[in-house]
Amino acid sequence: MPVFKTPFNGYSVKFSPFYESRLAVATAQNFGILGNGRIHVLDLPSSPSPQISELASYDTADGVYDLAWSESHESLLVAAIADGSIKIYDLSLPPTSNPIRSFLEHSREAHSADYNPVRRDSFLSASWDDSVKLWTLDRPTSVRTFKEHAYCVYSAVWNPRHADVFASASGDCTLRVWDVREPGSTMIIPAHDFEILSCDWNKYDDCCIATASVDKTIKVWDVRSYRVPISVLSGHGYAVRKVRFSPHRQGLMVSCSYDMTVCLWDYMLEDALVGRYDHHTEFAVGVDMSVLVEGLLASTGWDELVYVWQNGTDPRAF
Amino acid sequence: MTTAQSRLSALTSHLTPPPPTGKAALLRKAPDDVVITCALRTPLTRARKGPLRDTPLEDLVVATLAALRARSAVDPAAVEDVCLGNVLHPAANYVARAAVLAAGFPVTTAASVANRWCSSGLLAVQTIANQIRAGQIACGIAVGAESMSGTPDGGAPRLSARVAGHGKVRDAQMPMGWTSENVAAEFGVGREAQDGFAARSQGKAERAKREGWTRDEIVEVETEVLVDPAKKDGERKRVVVTEDDGVRPGTTAEGLGKIRAAFPQWKPSTTTGGNASQVTDGAAGLLLMRRDLAERMGQPILAKFVGAVVVGLEPKIMGIGPTYAIPKLMEKVGLEMGDVDLFEINEAFSSMGVYCQQKLDIPEEKFNPRGGAVALGHPLGCTGARQIVTALSELKRRNEKIAVTSIDSRHTGAEHGILLSRPVVVERLTIDKGLHLLTEATPNGKKVQIYLEELKIAYGTAWTTSLIDLETDEQKKPWFLRLNVNGRIPVLVDASQSPPVSVMESSAILVYLQENFDGNNHFGFGTPHERSQVLQWLFFWHAATPVQGQTRRQDARLRLEMLRIYSVLEHHLSGKYNGVPRDYLAGDGSGKYSIADMGTWPHVKAYRSVGFSDADMTPFPKLLSWIQAISQRPGVIHGISDKYDSEENSALVLRN
Numbered sequence: 019m020p021v022f023k024t025p026f027n028g029y030s031v032k033f034s035p036f037y038e039s040r041l042a043v044a045t046a047q048n049f050g051i052l053g054n055g056r057i058h059v060l061d062l063p064s065s066p067s068p069q070i071s072e073l074a075s076y077d078t079a080d081g082v083y084d085l086a087w088s089e090s091h092e093s094l095l096v097a098a099i100a101d102g103s104i105k106i107y108d109l110s111l112p113p114t115s116n117p118i119r120s121f122l123e124h125s126r127e128a129h130s131a132d133y134n135p136v137r138r139d140s141f142l143s144a145s146w147d148d149s150v151k152l153w154t155l156d157r158p159t160s161v162r163t164f165k166e167h168a169y170c171v172y173s174a175v176w177n178p179r180h181a182d183v184f185a186s187a188s189g190d191c192t193l194r195v196w197d198v199r200e201p202g203s204t205m206i207i208p209a210h211d212f213e214i215l216s217c218d219w220n221k222y223d224d225c226c227i228a229t230a231s232v233d234k235t236i237k238v239w240d241v242r243s244y245r246v247p248i249s250v251l252s253g254h255g256y257a258v259r260k261v262r263f264s265p266h267r268q269g270l271m272v273s274c275s276y277d278m279t280v281c282l283w284d285y286m287l288e289d290a291l292v293g294r295y296d297h298h299t300e301f302a303v304g305v306d307m308s309v310l311v312e313g314l315l316a317s318t319g320w321d322e323l324v325y326v327w328q329n330g331t332d333p334r335a336f
Numbered sequence: 337m338t339t340a341q342s343r344l345s346a347l348t349s350h351l352t353p354p355p356p357t358g359k360a361a362l363l364r365k366a367p368d369d370v371v372i373t374c375a376l377r378t379p380l381t382r383a384r385k386g387p388l389r390d391t392p393l394e395d396l397v398v399a400t401l402a403a404l405r406a407r408s409a410v411d412p413a414a415v416e417d418v419c420l421g422n423v424l425h426p427a428a429n430y431v432a433r434a435a436v437l438a439a440g441f442p443v444t445t446a447a448s449v450a451n452r453w454c455s456s457g458l459l460a461v462q463t464i465a466n467q468i469r470a471g472q473i474a475c476g477i478a479v480g481a482e483s484m485s486g487t488p489d490g491g492a493p494r495l496s497a498r499v500a501g502h503g504k505v506r507d508a509q510m511p512m513g514w515t516s517e518n519v520a521a522e523f524g525v526g527r528e529a530q531d532g533f534a535a536r537s538q539g540k541a542e543r544a545k546r547e548g549w550t551r552d553e554i555v556e557v558e559t560e561v562l563v564d565p566a567k568k569d570g571e572r573k574r575v576v577v578t579e580d581d582g583v584r585p586g587t588t589a590e591g592l593g594k595i596r597a598a599f600p601q602w603k604p605s606t607t608t609g610g611n612a613s614q615v616t617d618g619a620a621g622l623l624l625m626r627r628d629l630a631e632r633m634g635q636p637i638l639a640k641f642v643g644a645v646v647v648g649l650e651p652k653i654m655g656i657g658p659t660y661a662i663p664k665l666m667e668k669v670g671l672e673m674g675d676v677d678l679f680e681i682n683e684a685f686s687s688m689g690v691y692c693q694q695k696l697d698i699p700e701e702k703f704n705p706r707g708g709a710v711a712l713g714h715p716l717g718c719t720g721a722r723q724i725v726t727a728l729s730e731l732k733r734r735n736e737k738i739a740v741t742s743i744d745s746r747h748t749g750a751e752h753g754i755l756l757s758r759p760v761v762v763e764r765l766t767i768d769k770g771l772h773l774l775t776e777a778t779p780n781g782k783k784v785q786i787y788l789e790e791l792k793i794a795y796g797t798a799w800t801t802s803l804i805d806l807e808t809d810e811q812k813k814p815w816f817l818r819l820n821v822n823g824r825i826p827v828l829v830d831a832s833q834s835p836p837v838s839v840m841e842s843s844a845i846l847v848y849l850q851e852n853f854d855g856n857n858h859f860g861f862g863t864p865h866e867r868s869q870v871l872q873w874l875f876f877w878h879a880a881t882p883v884q885g886q887t888r889r890q891d892a893r894l895r896l897e898m899l900r901i902y903s904v905l906e907h908h909l910s911g912k913y914n915g916v917p918r919d920y921l922a923g924d925g926s927g928k929y930s931i932a933d934m935g936t937w938p939h940v941k942a943y944r945s946v947g948f949s950d951a952d953m954t955p956f957p958k959l960l961s962w963i964q965a966i967s968q969r970p971g972v973i974h975g976i977s978d979k980y981d982s983e984e985n986s987a988l989v990l991r992n
Contacts (some may be wrong), residue, residue, distance in 0.1 A: 051347070052340040127343065146346065170346060189346075211361070212353045223905070232353045245807040257350040276351055 020063060020326050021334075022070040025058055028222045028318025030084040030260075030304040036092035038310035039064070040073070043324050046081025050100060055082035057097055059109060060263045062326060070326070076107055076116055086131035089138040094155075096141050098128035104143045104153065123160055130173045136181035144174035150186050152198060164196055166203050173260075179224035187217035192230050197243055206240060207244045209237055222268035230258035230284070236273055238285045249285040253294070259302070265309040272315060274302035280317045282329065297325055297333040358670040362642055363737065367628035370465045372569035374408035374832055375634035375725045376400070377620035378557045380580045380713045383484040387577045388617040391559040393422065393483040394431045394438070394858050397499075400479050400621040401439035401911075403555040408635060410624050412441045415623075416473035421450045421460030421480035422717035424487040428945045453745040454682060456480060457620065457720025458644070465641045473628045480721030481619035489716075490617075494947040501835060508651035514683035517602040518652045521927045523691045527606040531592035531687035533693075534611035534710045536700070537683055538587035541707025545583055552581065553729045579705065580715040582614045611686035616713025638728050639739075643669050655688025658742035659695045665740065676702070677736035680723035682743040683708030689824075704732055720744065754817070771799035774819070775826040776806055777981040778838040779938035780842040780881075786934050787849055787859065787973030793971050815828065843874045846931040857929050861923060869922035873932035876904075877939065887946045902956050905940070916960070929966070937966050938976070 024065035026045035035167035039062040047053030057079040061071050061237045080101035088094035093109040097117070102124035105117040124145035133141040140154045140161065148167045151160040162287035164174075169189035177183035182198045193214060195205035210231035220238075224247070234254045237247040256276035264270035278301055282293035300320035308314035313329040327333040378399060380390045388396070397420060405412060418441070420432040432447040450459040457480025464476035468566035492509040499505055519525065544550050559570040581664050584615060589609075597605035598612065623635075630637055645668060647660045668674060679698050683689040684977040689710070693703050706712075706726055707721060720743050727739035775781035791797040804810045804825050812823045821825040828845045830852070839848045850860040850870075861867050880901045887894045911917040920927035921936065941963045943953060955958060966972055978984035 049347075050345045189349075213350065215350065232350050246809055257353070259350075 022058070022060055022068045022324040022326075024056070024058060024071075024318070024324060026054070026321050027300075027320040027322055028304055028324060029082060031306050031316045031318045032085050032087055033089050033306050033308040033310070033316060034092070035089060035309055036048045036087075037061075038308065038314075041306070041316055041324075041326070042085045042087065042095055043318055044082035044085045044097065044304070045318075045322075046083065046100060049320055050081040050083065054078060055080055055099065056109065057082050057085065057095070058324075059095070060324065064088070066204075070324070074113065076113060078105070083127060084130045086133045086141055088141075089133045089135050096133060096143075098143055098145075100127045100133040102126055102128050102145060102147065104128055104131065105150075106155065117129055119155070121153060121158075121160065123163075124149065126170075129217075130175075131172070132173075132184070134176050134181065135178055135235060136176070141305065142174040142184055144171040146170040146190065148188070148190075150174040150184075150196075162198065166194060166204070167192070173217050174215075175218055175220050175244045177224055178198070178221050183224075185217050185219065185227055187214040187229055189213040189215075193217055193227070193239070195216075195227075197217060205241060205244065207239060207241070209239065209244075210235070212309040213257075215257060216273075218261050218263050218271075220263050220268065221265050223269045228261045228263065228271060230261040230273055232257040234258060234275075236261050236271070236283065239272075249290065251283050251285060251290050253281055253283075253291040254279065262305060262306050262307055264307050266307075266312045272305050272307055274298075274317055274319070276303075278302050278319065280305055280315070294330065295327075297331055298323065349775065350585075352874040358637055359738070361677045362669055362671065365627060365640075367626065368469070369627040370468045370641040371627045371637045372622050372624055372639045372641060372724070372728065373630050373631050373637060374404050374410070374623040375553075375621075375638060375728050376403055376407060376555050377553055377718070377722050377725045378403075378618050379554055379577050380582060380616050380618035380715060380718070380722070382581055382713065383488070383576060383615040383617055386617060387561055387575045388483070388559065389485040389565070390572070390616065391483065391557070392486050393481055394435045394482045395427050395559060395618040396483060396557075396617070397411045397435035397479055399555070399557045399559070400481065401435060403475065404477060404621045404623050405440065407555070410475075410623060410633065410635065413444060414475045414625075414629070414633065415441060415445050416489070417448065417464065417467060417476040419450050419460040419463045420450050420652045420717075421456035421478065421720060422482060423451055423911055424454050424482060424484065424489055424565055424612070426487065431507040431508045433859055435465065447867065451717070454684065454714070454716050455720050457722065458741065459720065461622055461624070461641070461721060461724060462644045462972055465644070468624060468626055475623075475625035477621060477623050478623040478721060479619060480715075480718040482715035482717040483617050484615050484715055485617050487943075503728040505679055510652070512654075512684065513599040513607055513612070514602050514968050514984040515654045516607045516687045517604060517651055518598055519655050519685070519691055520606045520687040521604050522653060523656070523687075523793045525606070525687045525690045527593070528589065529690045530606055530611045531589040531608075533683075533686040534592055535587050535589040535688045537686075537689070537704065537707040539707075540705060541580070541711035542585045542587075544706035545580065549729065549733055550580070550726075552732075553725050574888055580975055581587065582616060582710055583707070583711050598643060601644075607685055607687060611710065613682075613684050613709035613714035614712075616715045618713065618715040618718045618722065620718050620725045622721060622724060640733070641785075655684055655744040656683075656691055657697070658692045661739060661742050671738070673697070676732055676738050676740050677734065678705065678727055678739040679703050680727045680739065680741040681708070682714065682719055683710045684714060684744055686710060688744055689926070725886060730827055737795060771797070772829040772831060773799060773801045773826060774804055774816070774829070775801060776804050777976075778825065779942055780824075780981065782938040782976050783842050783934050784828065784845050784849075785980050786938070786972050787846055787931060789861060789974040790934070790969070790971035791849065791853055792974075794856075795853070797853055799978065803980065805982060841878075843878045843935050844872065846935050847871075850931050859934070861928070861930065866906045870930050870932045873921040874935045877920045877936040881939060884946055887948075895947070898948075899952070902943075902953070902959060904958040905936070905962075906950070906959045908961055919962070931970075933962075937963065937972070943966065 019027040024045045026047045027049050030044040032042050040121035041060050042057040046055045051218040059074040061073050084098040086096040095107040097105045104121040107116045108118045121132050124147050128143050128145045132169040135275040143151045150164040154164045167188040167190050169184050171188045185195050193207040193209045194203040196203050208227045210233050212227050212232035214231045216230040225241050228238045237239040240250040248290050254275040254277050258275045261273045269284040271283045274280045278298045280295040283290045284292050298319040302319040304318040316326045318324045325333040418436045422428040428449045432449050436447045452459045460478040464478045467473045557577045563571040563573050592610040595608040595610040598607050645665045721740040819838040828839045837844045887898045917928040920929050920933050922930045922932040
């Protein structure tokens with residue numbers, strides 16, 4: 019399957035919700051610690067070929083930590099930048115016209131972006147300044163700031179069914195569930211004893227959410243009874259950097275970790291670890307599952323490589 | 337910090353996360369925890385005057401070791417090392433091994449000696465704990481013992497001129513009384529404050545003794561005393577020593593104020609025989625092991641040894657060591673002072689005690705609640721271990737968790753703090769006579785809590801409660817499943833029956849209590865048809881419970897069914913179809929408050945929690961007034977109070 023070499027270290031990869039062959043990659047120089055960043059928009063080859071072509075790329079003055087495709091415009095891309103800014107790119111415009119927006123409100127690194135999949139008019143950013151911000155494209159400033167976490171917020175993701183509900187995962191070891199109509203968080207789940215680096219909602223059960231932590235585990239929760247996790251998934255050897263639920267199968271999840279592997283899980287099975295890929299040679303920090311092609315996976319890491327492969331096949335083989 | 341540095345440190349912490357600290361981390365259990373499974377001491381009696389005056393160090397140690405063996409019933413072969421904390425005996429190393437063998441331990445049990453002056457007892461505990469923690473041993477005993485009658489302090493030896501000439505060394509060779517006066521002078525601790533402190537120590541010790549709190553600390557020692565102390569080879573008499581003799585009942589600050597200064601040669605000369613620690617004989621011992629070994633051997637876990645620190649300071653003010661050691665310890669384990677339930681701090685001199693308590697801002701009820709060395713005496717090598725024994729007993733009595741002990745220790749200038757956390761839980765549920773409820777603040781738990789509170793008001797019925805930690809799935813553990821194979825709370829255990837009866841299912845528990853503990857039918861009925869009404873409504877709601885539980889899923893069908901169920905209750909209470917309005921669900925006429933109402937009310941009143949608004953409930957006015965009327969009952973208010981909530985009452989929470 020195809021591989022793409024990025025000049026900088028990979029941070030995040032996201033499939034387009036509009037084109038089955040398109041994906042965007044966030045990268046940062048010097049492991050995101052110091053230097054520039056670059057966004058790559060990639061197109062997969064139509065016939066089997068090792069070549070991935072680059073449709074566009076955008077340079078930034080600081081590392082790019084995450085990306086989110088717009089759910090309403092096929093050409094719009096939201097980027098979370100390490101300098102705290104949130105930038106909007108429009109692929110239909112020439113590079114010189116991009117970014118079309120730059121919002122600088124976060125006082126520290128912006129670490130995640132997520133586009134509202136239900137209402138499709140707004141998006142969230144999560145930052146190391148301990149806050150989550152809600153934005154719309156047409157406003158010059160954020161609509162709201164959600165500041166309750168006591169440490170870096172690594173991830174904020176919308177509920178797939180309820181347009182106003184989202185969850186945030188923080189280094190303060192809590193997961194919080196929010197309803198933008200409410201003044202404060204509606205639920206605080208002390209989900210791990212160590213930092214929580216990622217969270218994602220189940221696409222088939224709007225009460226089910228997964229958290230990934232420095233404690234090397236992924237926990238699956240039912241927010242209606244969150245005293246005990248539904249499942250604790252052990253198998254990663256280091257902190258779990260990202261977790262995503264499958265858009266196609268209720269129990270299926272993918273995760274990537276500082277242990278350099280990408281793991282597939284079915285939390286509904288007794289032996290939940292259903293697959294492990296060790297194609298990366300540095301920390302694996304970005305992973306995604308295609309909505310449009312069942313079983314299509316993409317990952318990136320600090321080894322400056324982007325892999326796209328069909329679940330069950332060897333990412334390195336082509 | 338630059339941006340790059342802060343990014344690097346954020347990412348580094350993902351790879352090497354700091355160990356969790358703070359109260360929750362400290363109370364967590366791990367198989368390799370160092371735990372204390374037995375802790376006891378001899379009585380402390382006055383040197384040269386008390387009944388232990390003719391008991392040599394080795395006999396004190398043997399008595400302590402033998403008592404530990406007997407009380408813990410530990411396999412002596414499991415004890416790999418014994419560390420003896422002792423200060424004054426010139427040949428303590430001979431004594432340690434000899435005493436271990438004489439106490440019946442096999443030759444495989446090794447022995448060593450720890451000496452850091454007054455904190456030797458703590459050092460012994462620390463030595464054993466560290467060996468366990470490092471994996472060198474799995475089980476050991478720490479003893480602190482001192483016979484100040486047999487081996488009094490002979491003062492500092494002559495040191496070589498090269499060493500003795502160092503200024504600080506001179507300070508460190510000075511008698512302790514001098515350091516006490518230095519503290520009094522430097523920190524302005526006056527005579528009155530010291531005498532007040534000493535009187536409080538005496539008062540607390542007296543109370544602890546009178547109330548019998550120290551009973552589980554102390555083991556009797558059978559020994560001999562010389563009938564005529566002057567004749568060393570003269571006649572001896574057998575005595576059984578059962579209690580401390582340093583406590584002077586009725587001591588007042590005024591009385592202490594009349595005692596003359598002990599050290600007129602050193603200003604401000606505020607230290608007296610009344611406000612300094614006493615010269616005393618005694619011993620204390622603790623059995624320590626890994627948690628998993630304790631569990632395997634069935635040893636009761638009294639506490640977890642969390643950590644210890646040591647700091648050095650100026651020899652001339654050595655007594656204020658705890659003011660350095662305790663903050664250092666707190667920082668290391670990530671605790672706030674307020675998290676600590678109890679402090680046991682040595683009272684070498686009241687000047688130091690007053691200063692430490694003030695400086696650390698320790699409330700009186702947490703500071704040496706059973707008195708300290710001023711009242712009990714200070715057998716140098718024993719005190720550190722003794723303070724842990726005392727702290728554990730007091731934590732248990734108060735049902736609290738975290739204790740810190742600290743000692744100022746003389747010439748070494750080294751100060752110890754040791755932190756202990758006691759599991760408040762009963763690891764295996766032991767239920768005394770009577771009724772016991774295993775519960776947690778859910779509607780099903782509340783209905784039984786309410787009934788027990790109602791029975792208490794009506795009959796004075798007594799019961800005890802344990803809260804189940806649903807978070808750790810305690811209700812799915814084998815011990816719980818033996819009581820209720822369904823693995824749900826609440827469970828009632830009636831230990832007034834032999835063998836004890838356990839009852840599951842909240843409605844069945846209500847019926848059981850009604851039949852057995854409500855002889856006057858305050859909350860039930862004498863007539864068969866009324867009893868039948870109770871059962872009808874209990875059954876009706878029992879069947880509705882899962883519907884209400886599921887309603888949270890926002891399923892329209894379930895919401896409709898739930899509204900239908902509310903309307904059944906509304907029609908029944910309002911008498912819509914039979915023309916007889918009523919106040920309660922069961923009973924003739926307008927009905928009587930009964931277990932039918934108790935079984936239904938906690939669920940129905942929680943309609944908001946399952947997604948119904950007050951507007952949704954407007955069609956049910958009679959039901960709402962029924963909710964309101966019942967909520968006013970004192971038994972109901974008590975039954976749903978915070979004391980049944982594990983968040984509020986962690987002391988009652990059962991977990992393993």
